[in-house]
Amino acid sequence: MNDRSLSVTEEQAVHRRLMQFGADESLATPMWEERETSVRAIAAHLASLWDAPVGLDDGGDRLILEKGLPHARASVLNLIVTVVDGAAADRVVHTLMGLGVRHPSRAIVLVPEPDSDASPLDARISTHCHDATGGGDRVCYEEVVLTVRGEAAAHLSGVVAPLLIHDLPTHVWWPGDPPFGDPVFDQLVEMGDRVLFDSADFSHLLSGLRRLGTLRRKSGVGDLSWERLSWWQELTAQFFDAPRFRRYLPNLSRLRVRYAVAPPTSRRHDEDDEVAPGVAAPMAQALLYAGWIATRLGWRRHRTLEPMKDGGFRLRLEGKHEMVDLLLEPMPTDAVRPGELLSVRLRSLGETGASEFIIDRDRDDATVATNCDGMTALLRRVAMESPREAELLSSQLTMDVVDPVYEDALRAAAILLASAREAAA
Amino acid sequence: MQTVDRQAQPVVAGKPEANPLREGLRLERMAEPCTMVICGATGDLTERKLAPALYNTLLGGFLPPEFTVVGFARRDLTDEVFRQHLLDGINEHSRNKPVKPAIWESFARGIEYHHGNFDDPVAYVELAKRLDRIDRDRGTAGNRLFYFAVPPSLYPEIVNQLDRAGLAANGDRRTTGSKRGWTRVIVEKPFGYDLDSARTLNHEMAEVLDEDQVYRIDHYLGKETVQNLSVFRFGNGLFEPIWNRRYIDSVQITVAETVGVEGRGDFYDATGALRDIVQNHGLQLLAMFAMEPPIEFGAEDLRDEKLKVLRAVKPMARADVAANTVRGQYVSGWVEGARVSSYRDEPEVAPASETETFVALKLAIDSWRWAGVPFYIRTGKALPSRVTEIAVQFRRAPLALFSRAGVPQIDPNVLAIRVQPDEGILLRFGAKVPGQGLQIRTVNMDFRYGSSFAVDSPDAYETLLLDAMTGDASLFTRDDEVERAWAILDPILEAWAAGEGGPLHFYGAGSWGPPAADELLDRDGRAWRKP
Numbered sequence: 028m029n030d031r032s033l034s035v036t037e038e039q040a041v042h043r044r045l046m047q048f049g050a051d052e053s054l055a056t057p058m059w060e061e062r063e064t065s066v067r068a069i070a071a072h073l074a075s076l077w078d079a080p081v082g083l084d085d086g087g088d089r090l091i092l093e094k095g096l097p098h099a100r101a102s103v104l105n106l107i108v109t110v111v112d113g114a115a116a117d118r119v120v121h122t123l124m125g126l127g128v129r130h131p132s133r134a135i136v137l138v139p140e141p142d143s144d145a146s147p148l149d150a151r152i153s154t155h156c157h158d159a160t161g162g163g164d165r166v167c168y169e170e171v172v173l174t175v176r177g178e179a180a181a182h183l184s185g186v187v188a189p190l191l192i193h194d195l196p197t198h199v200w201w202p203g204d205p206p207f208g209d210p211v212f213d214q215l216v217e218m219g220d221r222v223l224f225d226s227a228d229f230s231h232l233l234s235g236l237r238r239l240g241t242l243r244r245k246s247g248v249g250d251l252s253w254e255r256l257s258w259w260q261e262l263t264a265q266f267f268d269a270p271r272f273r274r275y276l277p278n279l280s281r282l283r284v285r286y287a288v289a290p291p292t293s294r295r296h297d298e299d300d301e302v303a304p305g306v307a308a309p310m311a312q313a314l315l316y317a318g319w320i321a322t323r324l325g326w327r328r329h330r331t332l333e334p335m336k337d338g339g340f341r342l343r344l345e346g347k348h349e350m351v352d353l354l355l356e357p358m359p360t361d362a363v364r365p366g367e368l369l370s371v372r373l374r375s376l377g378e379t380g381a382s383e384f385i386i387d388r389d390r391d392d393a394t395v396a397t398n399c400d401g402m403t404a405l406l407r408r409v410a411m412e413s414p415r416e417a418e419l420l421s422s423q424l425t426m427d428v429v430d431p432v433y434e435d436a437l438r439a440a441a442i443l444l445a446s447a448r449e450a451a452a
Numbered sequence: 453m454q455t456v457d458r459q460a461q462p463v464v465a466g467k468p469e470a471n472p473l474r475e476g477l478r479l480e481r482m483a484e485p486c487t488m489v490i491c492g493a494t495g496d497l498t499e500r501k502l503a504p505a506l507y508n509t510l511l512g513g514f515l516p517p518e519f520t521v522v523g524f525a526r527r528d529l530t531d532e533v534f535r536q537h538l539l540d541g542i543n544e545h546s547r548n549k550p551v552k553p554a555i556w557e558s559f560a561r562g563i564e565y566h567h568g569n570f571d572d573p574v575a576y577v578e579l580a581k582r583l584d585r586i587d588r589d590r591g592t593a594g595n596r597l598f599y600f601a602v603p604p605s606l607y608p609e610i611v612n613q614l615d616r617a618g619l620a621a622n623g624d625r626r627t628t629g630s631k632r633g634w635t636r637v638i639v640e641k642p643f644g645y646d647l648d649s650a651r652t653l654n655h656e657m658a659e660v661l662d663e664d665q666v667y668r669i670d671h672y673l674g675k676e677t678v679q680n681l682s683v684f685r686f687g688n689g690l691f692e693p694i695w696n697r698r699y700i701d702s703v704q705i706t707v708a709e710t711v712g713v714e715g716r717g718d719f720y721d722a723t724g725a726l727r728d729i730v731q732n733h734g735l736q737l738l739a740m741f742a743m744e745p746p747i748e749f750g751a752e753d754l755r756d757e758k759l760k761v762l763r764a765v766k767p768m769a770r771a772d773v774a775a776n777t778v779r780g781q782y783v784s785g786w787v788e789g790a791r792v793s794s795y796r797d798e799p800e801v802a803p804a805s806e807t808e809t810f811v812a813l814k815l816a817i818d819s820w821r822w823a824g825v826p827f828y829i830r831t832g833k834a835l836p837s838r839v840t841e842i843a844v845q846f847r848r849a850p851l852a853l854f855s856r857a858g859v860p861q862i863d864p865n866v867l868a869i870r871v872q873p874d875e876g877i878l879l880r881f882g883a884k885v886p887g888q889g890l891q892i893r894t895v896n897m898d899f900r901y902g903s904s905f906a907v908d909s910p911d912a913y914e915t916l917l918l919d920a921m922t923g924d925a926s927l928f929t930r931d932d933e934v935e936r937a938w939a940i941l942d943p944i945l946e947a948w949a950a951g952e953g954g955p956l957h958f959y960g961a962g963s964w965g966p967p968a969a970d971e972l973l974d975r976d977g978r979a980w981r982k983p
Contacts, residue, residue: 257477261513264473268482268516269591273471323472392554395517404591405517408558432476 058153063146070189072152073133073169104424105197106131107187109215110138116172119202123170124155125417131424133192134170139180139211148186149174184214196220198249198424204230204307207238221247223423226315227366232308233448236441240434249423252311252366253433255414257422259316259368259386262395262409266373266384272397275375275382277347282320283354285370286313288338290359309366310338310444313355316368318439319432326351328442334450342446349376353443362390364413483509483921485518486595486633487586489579491570491610492602493523493534497640499541502599505913507542507551510559512910514918518591520562524579526569534565547911562590570602570610576617583619584629594623594633597920600640607639608656615660622665638667638920641732642723643929646945647938654931663931667920672733672840673927674912674919677875678740681842682754684869684877686745694846696821701864702976704843705737706983707831710787711838712961713809717800724807726779726941729831733840735762735937736929737871738827741842742817751925755933762936764819773947774954778968780810782834785961792834792961806956809833812969813944814976826976830969834961839983840871854890863894868983876900 059072106123110116116138123134151172175186191197199219206212216222222242229235239248267273288309320326326344333341338357343350358369373384383398393411397404474482488506490498509515523534539560543550566582568575587594598614600607614620618628622635637657644650657666672678685691694700707729713720720728739758746753768776783794795801795809810832817827846865855861866880877899885891919927947953957966964982973979 258513260473260477264471264477265482265513265517267471267473269485269518269593271591271593273469276472320473323475392552397517406558407517407561408554409513410511410552410555430476 058151060151062149064148064150066148066186066189069150069152069171069173073171073190076152076154076169104131104195105191106134106200106424107191107197107215107219108134108136108200108202109183109212110136111203113138113174115202119200120170120172122417122420125415126421126424131198132168132195133190134168135187135190136170136172137183137187138172138174139183140174140176141178141180143176145176147176147179149176181211182214183211184218187215187218198223200420203228205235205238207235207242216242216246219246221249221426223249223251223420225251226311227252227306227308229308229311232311232314233441233444235308236314236437236444240438240441247426247429248434248437249426249430250315250433250437251416251419251423253315253430253436254419254423255367256312256316256319258411259371260319262386262393263320263371263373263384265395266397272384272399275384275399276324278349278375279324279346279351279373280349280376280381281352281354281372281374282317283352283356283370283372284313284316284368285356285358286310287360287363287365287367287369288357289365290361306365309357310355311440312366312368314440314444315433315436316371317353317355317443318436318441320373321353321443322435322439323432326353328446331446331450335447340447342443355447363388367413483514483516483519483918484595484923485516485590485592486597486921487520487522487583487590487592488597488599488917488921489522489524489566489583490599490601491524492600492606493565494525494527494529494537495601497601498523499537500545501911501913502601502917503538503541504546505911505917506538507546507556507559508548508911509914509918511548511555512914518562518593520564520586520590520592522564522566522579522582522586524566524568524575526567528567529565531563531565535560535563538563570606570613573613573616576613576619580617580619580629587630587633592633594626594630596633596635598635598637600637604639604642604644604653607653611637611657611660620660620665622662634665634923635661636665636667636920636923637661638669638917638928640669642727643668643732643934644938645727647935647942650935650938654935658931664925666931667916667925667928668930668934669916670732670736670927670929671912671916672871673736673740673929674914674916675871675875677869677871678737679927680875681740681869682749692745697823697825699846700825701845701847702825702978703741703827704845704981705734705741705827705829705841706843706981707733707737707829707840708835708964708983709831709833709838710835712782712792712795712834713798713801715799717798720809721801721805721807725809725811725831725833726944730811730813730829731937731941732929734829734831735765735940737840737842738765738815738829739933741869742822742827744821749926751928754926755930759930759933759936761817761819762933762940764817764822765815765940766818767940767943768947770943770947770950770952773944774952776814776972777944777948777953778810778812778957778966778972779808779948779953780812780832780957780959780966780969781805781807782809782832782961783958785834785963787834787836787962794961795834808948808956810835810957810959810965810969812965812972814972815940826978828973828978828980830965830980832959832965835964836962837983838873841868841981841983842871843868843981843983845978854892858890862892866981868981870983874900 061068108119110119116136119136152169154169171190173186175183179186197219198221199215200223202225205224224239226232226235226239239250242248267276286309321344324346326346329343329345329350331340332343332352339355342353344353345351360369363369369388371386375382375384385394385396385398387394388411391410391412392408394406395409396406490502506515506521529537539551539556564582566575566579568578583596586592596619600610602610611620618626620635623631623633644653685695736758739761742761743757744760746757781795782792785792796803796805810830812828812830815827815829817825844867846867848864849862852861862882863880868878870876870878879897880894881897882892883895885893916927919925944953957968959966964980970980
C-alpha cells in the first residue's frame with residue numbers, strides 16, 4: 028500500500044466519524060487495490076462492479092415487485108480531482124464522502140508523482156453507498172484513487188479518459204494552487220466541462236484571477252470562494268428587495284468589507300481537517316464580493332486613495348450618482364477561518380441623510396440591520412455558519428456550466444486588486 | 453481611466469426597478485414583505501405544518517426581513533405564549549431542529565397574537581388597526597396573506613368579516629388603512645362536500661374576493677415529483693409523442709396509505725376516501741398526467757389545461773356506477789407488522805358505518821388524445837405500503853415476433869412515475885437473457901431523484917407558502933377545477949348513497965383492497981400493479 032495513501036483502517040475511521048453526523052450513512056465496500064496495474068485492468072474491475080445479476084427474479088414468475096435492485100445507480104457526472112500528494116488525496120476522499128447523496132457518479136482522484144521511478148500505476152477502488160430516502164434502497168458510486176508515476180504522470184488525460192463514464196458531464200476539481208500553463212493541467216482542463224478551484228488557495232492571487240478569466244473561454248469555471256459568499260450576497264440583496272430601500276442603491280457612497288486573517292500567533296486548531304491548514308490568499312472572498320457589488324451596480328474605478336498595505340486598501344470608484352469609497356480591511360481573528368468575511372457596511376446618501384446597511388458576523392450568527400435617517404430598522408439575527416468544503420463542492424457540482432455574474436465579479440476583482448497594487452508599487 | 457465592467461447590466465428604468473443584486477443569485481424567488489395572518493392559529497395545522505414551514509423558509513433565506521406573523525384565534529393568549537406554541541411546533545416537527553435561539557428571538561419579534569372571535573366585528577376592526585401599525589412599523593407594505601386554518605364552514609363568516617373591516621380588498625380598492633399592497637387568502641381542503649356545497653362556498657367567497665386572491669391548497673401539488681411530472685413530459689422530446697391512445701394501453705393511479713384514520717374518525721367517517729383523496733389529489737394527478745402542453749408555464753395556462761382534462765372526464769351515469777367503481781372498508785388485520793383494528797372499531801366512527809376507506813374507479817377521458825384509454829384510480833387506508841404513483845402501461849408489440857422461437861408473449865412496457873416515497877421513474881422492458889437460445893425477461897430501468905439530486909427537498913407547505921407570498925398560483929386549484937372535480941364524483945356519491953352503486957366490500961387491513969377491485973381490472977384483461 029502506498030504509504031501516503033489513506034490506509035483501509037484510517038478510511039474506515041473516517042467513515043465512522045462521518046456516520047456520527049447522522050445525515051446519511053456512507054458505506055464503503057471492501058476495496059480493490061492493485062499495485063503495478065494497468066488502465067485496462069482498472070476499467071475491467073469498474074465494469075464488473077455492476078455485473079451482479081440484479082433486477083431479475085429467480086422464480087421465473089412475472090416480475091411484479093420492483094424492489095429487486097440492491098443498489099440503484101444514477102449517472103449524473105464524472106469528477107476528476109488532481110492533488111499534489113497522498114495527504115491531499117486523503118483530504119479529498121474525506122470531502123467526497125461528505126457529499127452524501129449529492130456525489131459524483133464516478134470520482135477519479137489523481138496523484139501524479141512524475142519524479143518517482145516506482146511502478147507507473149497504482150490503483151485503489153472503493154464504492155460508497157448511501158441509503159436513499161429511507162426505502163431500504165442504496166445508491167452507490169465509485170471512487171478511484173490513482174497514483175501515476177514517472178513519464179505517465181505527464182499524460183494524465185490518457186490515463187483518465189478510458190475510466191470516465193461516457194456521455195456524462197465531467198467536472199475537474201483542482202484543490203490547492205493550480206499550475207496554470209502546465210501542459211498536464213491544460214490537458215485535464217480540456218477534458219472538463221467545468222473546472223473548479225478555490226481562489227483563496229492561489230499563491231499569486233492577481234495572476235490567478237486573470238488566468239481564471241481567460242480559462243473560462245474554454246470551459247466553465249467554478250470557485251469555492253465565490254460559493255462561500257452566497258449567503259452574504261443573499262443578505263445583501265435582501266436589503267434592497269423592498270422598493271423603499273432600493274432607491275438608496277444608486278446613491279451608495281461607501282462600501283467597507285472586513286475579512287478575517289490569521290493573527291500573527293494563531294493557535295487555532297482545526298478540528299475540521301477538511302480545512303486547508305493555511306489560506307494562501309485570504310483576500311479572495313472580500314475582493315470577489317467587492318467585484319460583485321461593483322459590477323452589479325456599474326461602478327467604475329476612479330483612483331486609488333490608499334494603496335495596498337497589509338492586505339487592505341482603499342479605492343475611489345465612480346458610482347451611478349455618487350463617488351464611492353471602497354475599503355477592504357483585514358482583521359486578525361481566530362474566530363473564523365481566514366478569508367471569511369466578518370463585516371459588510373454599505374453607506375448611502377439619501378434625500379434626508381445617510382443610511383447604512385450592515386451585516387456584522389459574530390461566529391455562527393450575524394446581525395443584520397438597516398440604519399435609515401437616524402433610525403435603526405429591521406435589526407435581526409440570522410444564521411451565518413461557514414459551509415463545509417463538501418457543501419461548497421456539492422452546490423458547485425449542481426451549477427450550470429457558465430455563471431456570468433461570477434465571471435463579471437472575477438474580472439472586476441482582478442482590476443480592483445491590480446489598481447491597489449499598482450499604486451503601492 | 454480603467455473600467456471595472458463596461459458590460460454591467462444597466463438598471464432598467466420603468467416600472468419598479470428590479471433589484472440589480474438579485475441577478476444570478478440562487479434565491480431568485482424572494483417573498484415580498486408581508487404579514488401572514490393565521491386564522492385559527494392555535495390549531496394543529498399551525499403547530500405541525502405552518503410553523504415548521506415558516507422557520508425552514510426563514511433559514512433558507514426566503515423570507516424578507518419585514519415578514520410578520522399574526523396569529524388570530526379565539527383562545528386568550530399573550531404574544532409570548534403564542535410564540536412558545538410556534539416554537540414547540542418547530543422543535544417537534546421541523547426538519548431543521550432544534551431552533552437556533554438567536555435566530556428565533558429575532559424572528560419572534562415579528563410574531564404577534566390577536567385574540568378574538570371569528571364572528572365578532574370588533575375583533576376585525578382591531579385586527580385592521582394592528583395590520584396598519586405593522587405596515588408602518590415593519591414595512592410590510594400593505595401586503596397581507598390570510599391563512600384559513602379553520603373548518604371550511606367558517607370560511608364565509610371570516611371572509612365577510614374581513615370585508616366589513618376593509619381587510620379583504622387589494623390595496624388599490626381598500627377604503628381604510630394602507631392603500632398599497634395585496635390581500636391573498638389561502639384555504640385548506642376539503643373545499644366543499646359535493647358539487648352544490650362547493651359552488652355555494654365558491655360563490656360566498658367570490659362575493660368578497662376575486663378569484664386571483666384565493667389560493668386553494670392541495671399539498672400534493674407542492675410535491676417535487678408532481679412538478680417534475682411536467683418537466684418529464686414537456687422538457688423531454690422523447691415521451692410526449694407516445695403520450696396518447698396510440699401507444700398507451702391504460703393508466704393506473706395509486707394513492708395508498710398504510711395508516712388508518714389516526715384519530716380523525718369523526719372527520720373521516722363523514723368524508724370517506726372518494727372525497728378525501730380522489731376529489732383532490734387523485735384527480736389532480738390525473739389532470740397533470742393527461743393535460744395538453746400549456747402555452748406558457750404560468751398559473752392560468754396550466755390550470756386551463758388541467759380544467760380541460762377534467763371537463764373531458766365524463767361523469768358516470770348512475771346506472772354505470774356499480775360497474776365502474778368498487779368501494780371497500782377495512783377490517784382488522786396487520787399492517788407493517790402491527791395489528792390494526794377494524795375501521796368500525798375506531799374511535800368516533802359509527803359502529804355500522806358505511807363509509808368507504810378504499811375506492812377503485814375506472815374513468816374515461818373523452819378527448820382525441822385519450823379516447824379508449826381507461827384510467828384506473830385506487831386509494832385506500834390500511835394498505836400494505838405507503839405509495840403514490842402513476843403507472844402507464846403501453847400497448848404490446850404489434851407482432852409476437854419471438855413466439856416462433858418458443859417465447860411467449862412479452863409483458864407490455866410499463867412506465868411508473870413514483871410520487872412518494874422514493875420519488876423516481878421506472879421503465880420496464882424486455883431483454884434477452886444472455887446465452888444460447890432465446891429467452892426474454894422483463895428488466896427494470898430505475899431512476900431515482902434522490903440519487904441524482906439533493907434529497908432534502910422542501911416540504912410541500914414551504915413551497916406553497918412561498919408561492920402564495922410571491923403570487924404564483926400555479927400549484928393551487930382554481931374554483932372551476934374544484935367544481936368540475938365534484939361534478940365528476942357527484943353521480944358516484946349519489947349512487948352509493950342511494951344504495952345503487954354496488955355493495956360495500958370488506959378487506960383485511962394490510963391487503964391491497966377487496967377482491968372486487970381486482971375483478972374491476974380483470975374484466976378488462978388487466979391487473980393492478982403491486983407497487
